[in-house]
Amino acid sequence: MKIRYIHIILILFLLFPFAGELKAQIQRISGEVYVDQSEEDVIANGMFQYNRYVVVYTFTERSDAESALRKLQSSPNSAINTYLGMVKPNEAGKFTVDYYSIAPVMLVWCSDRRYESKVLEGGIIRNGMRINLPAKGAADKGVEQEDMTKKVHELQNVTIEEKKIKTGTNIATSEEEDGLITSQVMIEIPYPDHIKRKNLRVVAQPMWYDRVDMIDEMSDTVFSYGRVVFGDSDEYLETQTRLMDYDVMRDTLYSYNEHAKNHRYNRIVRKKTKNSADEIVEVEDTLVSRISFTKDSIHIFIIDTVSGIDPDGSHPYPFGAIVAVGDYNTVIYKDSSKRNNGERRSPLKFLDFKFKEFMPDPEDFREDQNEELQQVPGELHLNFEVGKATIIPNDSTSIAQLEELRKTFSSVSQNGGSILAVTVHGMASPEGNLAGNKDLARRRAQYAINEIHRFTNSRVDMEEPEVAGWNKVADLLAADGYASEAEAVNEIVNKYPGNIYAQYGQIKNLPYYRELIYDIYLPKLRTVRYSYIFRKYDILSADELLKRFKENKGMVRDRGSFFALFNEITDKKELEPIAKHALEVTRNNYSADSIYNKGYWAYPACLLACCYIARDTADYNLLMPFLDLKPIKVWNDSTQSYDLQISDPEIKREGLNESGRGKILNYVNFPEFAANQLIMILNTGGLSQYRNIVPSLEAIITGAIEKGKAGMEYDTIMAMSKCYRGGYKVGNISKTEAEAAKVRNIAASTSPTNLVVVNLAADEPYDTSDDNKYLAIAADGIKNLPDNAESDYLKSVTMLRLNKREQAELYLAESFMKDYKMMAYANNDLDLMPNPESAEDSDYKVIYGAMRLWKATMDTISAGNDKHAYTWYKKSLEELNKGKTSNIELAKEHMYRCFNLDNRYFTILGVAIRNDDAIRKKKDIVATLKEFRKNYSSAE
Amino acid sequence: MIKKISIAAFFFLLTMQANAQMVAVKTDVVKDAFMIPNIGVDIVLGDKHTLGADLFGTKKIYGNVAEIIGVTPRYRYWLSGRPFSRLFVGANAQFANYTINWEDKSYHGNSFAVGLALGYSINLSKRFNIELAGGTDLLYYNHKQYTLGDIYTNYGEEPNAAGVILCPRLEISVMYLLR
Structure with a gap:
């Protein structure tokens, strides 16, 4: 009896571990990247690995997502900063993206200029991250508690530093930290008493708000969500790592940044400072964020860019963030902030330098010309008559194609080569009788052979003719963007595999068969392909090679010949097409050699890069x-x-x-x-x-x-x-x-400009701990600046730092006179604003004085000249100051006349509304002028 | 038959990978100090729930015959929201079979207990925890009790003593997280 009990106990104990499982639900988007067949081997070989990412963007509205997709498709490099993460598809092109976002609509886009153009619906999900941002969770938990914390512990110190904005491009960098930064925002959350504990996870959702243009106050419309920023305190990270079976990347939140693990140096850093209470645990991604838990507060650095939307600084996007702090159980603190009005400091914006290319050393890439057989493929698109093996009489395309063929063949012999063999491969479209079609393809190939025999005496072989399958039609349709039509054709093909008649019967009934398939795509399948092999006997000089290249670039095919050409040609314009061709040819030519060598030849790639840099x-x-x-x-x-x-x-x-x-x-x-x-x-x-x-x-x-x-x-x-x-x-x-x-x-x-820019950047405004040594160098350097608007602007910044305000205003006004664009810069530039700590300066900006001076100068220049836009600008403002309804109508007429004479005044007025003393404090005039601009731009 | 099942279950355990994401083994040093070797397994069922069981047994305690084998299943609810971390409350049961000689008496039978516990788990390192737990069990016993030196069969087949007692529970466990 005792033994029996022991066994029962043992069974209970041993079976116990299977009593339950931990359910860890992770939501995923999955899909497949469309891969062009010709690229498959390249991708399998990893040549495009860096480029092959699926990028996930989030949008609040489906329509936004779709319009963003259109934008991306028309301009693949355009940056939309709402992306959440990237993943690399596997070898088969399949991918999954774990995501977290507060935004409900997702867009998946493959960044390789080929799109799996899907707009995916996604909901708020609960996954590895245990804090839900506003949509649920926090909002319905203890409103009272939230209000209480809000009062005492508002988010503090939100500043944006943007260090370089280059006109006309998306470039924007910051000097901060490791510098891979466009703008850096620091949010400090002092610990409220009840969250001063060790097991914390902090999540911040950065947001950029819309601002209609340079004059309007911020709106509540979110323009764009940034990447979610997160960080775990020491204990949280440790237990979370345990929970994820000692691979924290299994946490959706971390794996969402997984691309960073490989391609950015994302890291989790633990630092012990001297004071052990100051232990800092940081989750760092150079692109995104850093969150530090220090003794007194949580510091959140949000680093991201709003690129591509603010090229000249005239369209600032106010920044905000929702921050949530949670422990294992719940969100214990939540707040949102919208502090920055778009003003930013960007001392490097005038730094400019165009770099010259670095030519590779030819000795590293030496290749000898070889005598070798070369095989060149070609295709003849002859328009055959339906059902016949003769071309349509007097068809210009066919005649041109045959002429091209003649030229190709004669250039081979003229360049010292000889054609050894030609192979011809005929193809017919799939509609109708299969045997008949096959015969037709053969007769068409024979027709091409007869034509080829007119140009060369070489042997011409015929490959087995082919009747193209309907799937080829689908491929052609898909390639031209008829995705749904292609799908329909493929569906029929898959429904009746191998039965070309049944397929034809179904496809014939498709509504677009006649105008799309029959008229456009079937003729494309009635072609003849050919390839010829030629022997090249001699080592040619660069001149001869160049001549040959110009006559028939297909004749120059080996690395040795290209190398000889590259050595000879110095003109980049001439070099570019050759390098491009070399790249293309070597990629095709060498693909069979080695799995490693599929793809480009390095030398022409580098030369091509040099050509690009040169132009x-x-x-x-x-x-x-x-x-x-x-x-x-x-x-x-x-x-x-x-x-x-x-x-x-x-x-x-x-x-x-x-x-x-x-x-x-x-x-x-x-x-x-x-x-x-x-x-x-x-x-x-x-x-x-x-x-x-x-x-x-x-x-x-x-x-x-x-x-x-x-x-x-x-x-x-x-x-x-x-x-x-x-x-x-x-x-x-x-x-x-x-x-x-x-x-x-x-x-x-x-x-000289860079000297001033760099030293102004190195100088900390209003900080004299460095004895202003950089400022002294900059002040000395402004004497040598060239005479242009940027220089005057820099002089103005320098003068303000030296506390010479009158001169600063004067230089800025001069800068405005030279280039009105400087107004847009000055509009939001913290470098032109006095010490923010000083309360008495709260209503001072250099631009106020500069606008006064600019107006005075313009008064003199325009001096009653009716053709000058300023005259009407001034008249309009005068009318407005009178304040009657009839005057407003007149003011409007004047202002529009001004805009029509010189449309730059549209921007100038925008700047003036914020910065002209005669306008900015008069609420009714500001409102009227805003109205003018709005009406004018919508009428435009 | 039961023996076969237990052997099969044992091999089943060896061949199959547990699906749970967190599995920990532990031993209670208090029991160990009383010469009762024990080993426990805990698995995570969710953010706040763990299920575990201890297997314990002994032959002698400080020279006295004490043949005990038992199992203690338990459930724990983690108030912190994170398993094996910080405060928890728990419920446990215990089933044991024993033969104990104590002074001139011998006790042979089974016991069953249920109880509640409160405890705290401290993370020592990546994989080690120390767990403190205390509570009270309601223990029901049913055994045959006789004086040593008597003829055992004289006491009959059936247990001759049963009762319910309240006993305190104190555990100080060292835990190792397997996965």
């Missing part, structure tokens, strides 16, 4: 296959931060022979490649989009310099790149004062 354009993806940007983080004890290490520059070879020259697989991390990539990014305003890879690019160059593979010539680009990112003062970019000084000195040496 001030960029292709950010061009050099990415040759850059191994995955950094290794190495903790540096002396600087208490991570250093990035990137794999060294090397030529990857296989099958090394005795002379050490094996087949080249790829070129990785050459400094020229990294520098050109960096230059393309900096020159064309790609910093906001590609800021994540900039540290890695810099690390490549630094590594090359340390190993002696790169020299002094890289100093400038390195310094300027660091400068753009805030390296002109000690921080995460420049770890020591010596480094910062080097950055400043090099940047300052590039131009």
Whole structure:
């Protein structure tokens, strides 16, 4: 009996672990990225890995999502800053995105300029994150408690620092921290007593509010949601890690940032400061955020950009955030903030420098010309008569195609080659009788063979003719954007597999069969393809190669020939098409050689990048296959931060022979490649989009310099790149004062303007702890500035810092006279506002005085001239000041006349409404003028 | 038959990966101090719920014959909202079979107990916790009681003593999180 009891007890105990399971529900979006067949191998080979991401955006309205999608499709590089995360599709193109957002509608977009154009409905979800933002949870929990905390512990210190806005582009960077930043917002939440505990998770949802234009107050309409920012305190992180089976990335919230793990250096940092109570746990993503739990408060740094919407600073977007703090159980504190009115400080906005390209060293890429057989594919699009093997008589397309064929063949023999064989492959469209169609395809191929025999005596072979399947029709439809039609055709094909007649019978009944399929797409399938193999006997000179290239670029196909051409041609305009062709041809030619070598040849890619840089354009993806940007983080004890290490520059070879020259697989991390990539990014305003890879690019160059593979010539680009990112003062970019000084000195040496800009940026306004040494250099430097509006603007900023307000106003007014755009800058520039700490200055701005001076000057210039817009601007304001209804109508007429004479006054009026003393304090006049502008712009 | 089932269950346990996301093993050092080796398993059922059981047994306690085997299933509700962290309240049961010689008496039978507990779990490191729990159990026993040296069969087949007592429970457990 005893044994029996023991067994019962054992069974109970052993079966017990299966009594239940933890249910961890994670919501996912999943889908598939459309992959073009010709690209499949490239993707499988990882050549486009950097580019192949699915980006998830959120919108509050479906219509917004759809209009954003249209915008993205028309301009793939346009940035919409509401994206939540990126994931890389797997080899089959499938992906899932774990997401968290307060926004209910999602859009999935693949960033490779091909779209899985789906607008997905999504609801508020509960997942790894245990705090729900406003929609539920917090809102219905203890309103009383919330009000109480709000009163005492409002969010504090919301400031936006934006360091560079470059006219006409989306570039905007900050000097703060590791500098990969466009704007940085710091929110400080002092611990209310009841949340002073260790198990906290903080979540912030950044938002940008809409502001109709430069004059209007902020609206409550959310323009855009930023990425959710989050952070866990020490204990929370520890228990959360346990909960996620020791891989915190299983937490949806963390995995939502998973892309950062690989491609940005996202990290969880624990730092013990001297005072152990000050323990800081940070979850850091250089792109997004940092949250620190310090002794007295929680600090939230939100780092993001509103790129592409405020190119000239005239359309500021006020920033706000909803912040929630929760423990394991519930949201215990929630608040929202909308503090910034769009004013920002951007000292680097006038920093300018156009970098020159770095030409690769030809010796690294030497290839010899070989005598070899070359196979060139081609396609003839002859318009055959329906059901016949003869072309439509006098059809201009067919005649031109045959003429082209003749030229191609004759150029081969003229260039010292000889055609060894031609292969022809006929194809017929699928409608009608299969055997008949096959025969037709054969007869059409025969027709092409007869034509080819007119141009060459070489052997011409015929491949088995083919009747195109209906799925080919579907492919053509899909390629032209008829997605639903293509789907319908595919559905029929799949319904009757192998039965082409049944398929035809069904497809024939489709409503668009006649006008779309029969008239447009079936003729496209009645083609003849051909390819020819030719032998090239001789080693040609560059001139001969160039001649050959111009006559028939298909004849120049091997790396050796291209190499000879590249060595000879220095003119970038001439070089560009050759490099492009080389890239294309080597990609196709070498695809069978090795799985590693599918894709581009490095040398022409770098040359092409140089050509692009020379004409001030960029292709950010061009050099990415040759850059191994995955950094290794190495903790540096002396600087208490991570250093990035990137794999060294090397030529990857296989099958090394005795002379050490094996087949080249790829070129990785050459400094020229990294520098050109960096230059393309900096020159064309790609910093906001590609800021994540900039540290890695810099690390490549630094590594090359340390190993002696790169020299002094890289100093400038390195310094300027660091400068753009805030390296002109000690921080995460420049770890020591010596480094910062080097950055400043090099940047300052590039131009008098840059000297002033850099020193103004390094100077802390209203802080005299540095003895104003940078300000002194800037003040000295303004003498050498060129005569333009930007210079006057910089002079104005300098004078304000020196507390010479009259001069500051004077310079700013001069700047306005030279370029009215400066008004838009000045409108929101914190650099032109006095010390915000000083209460007596609360109603002073340089721009007020400058507007007065500008008006006085304009009075003199226009002096009653009816053709001058200012005259009417002034008259309009005078009428308004009289204040009667009849005057308002007249004022409106005058103002419109002014706008019609010079449409810049539309902007000027906007600035004046906020900054002209004669207007800004008169509420009724402001309202009327706003009305004018609104009516005028809507009438426009 | 029951033996076969228990063996099958044992192998089932070995071959199958537990699906639960958090599984911890632990031992109560108070029982250990009383020479009652014990091992427990706890699994997480949700944000606030864990289920666990201890298996304990002994042959001798400080030289006295005390053949005990028992199982203590328990449920815990974590007030903190996070399993194995901070404050919890719990309910537990206990089922034991025993033969105990105490002074000149011998007790042979079964007991069943139910009780409530309150406790606190401290995270020591990534995987170790210390758990303090106290509570009260209502214990029902049903055994055959006889004087040592007597002939056992003289006392008959059936248990001759039963009762209910209130006993305190104190546990200080060291816990290791397996996954």
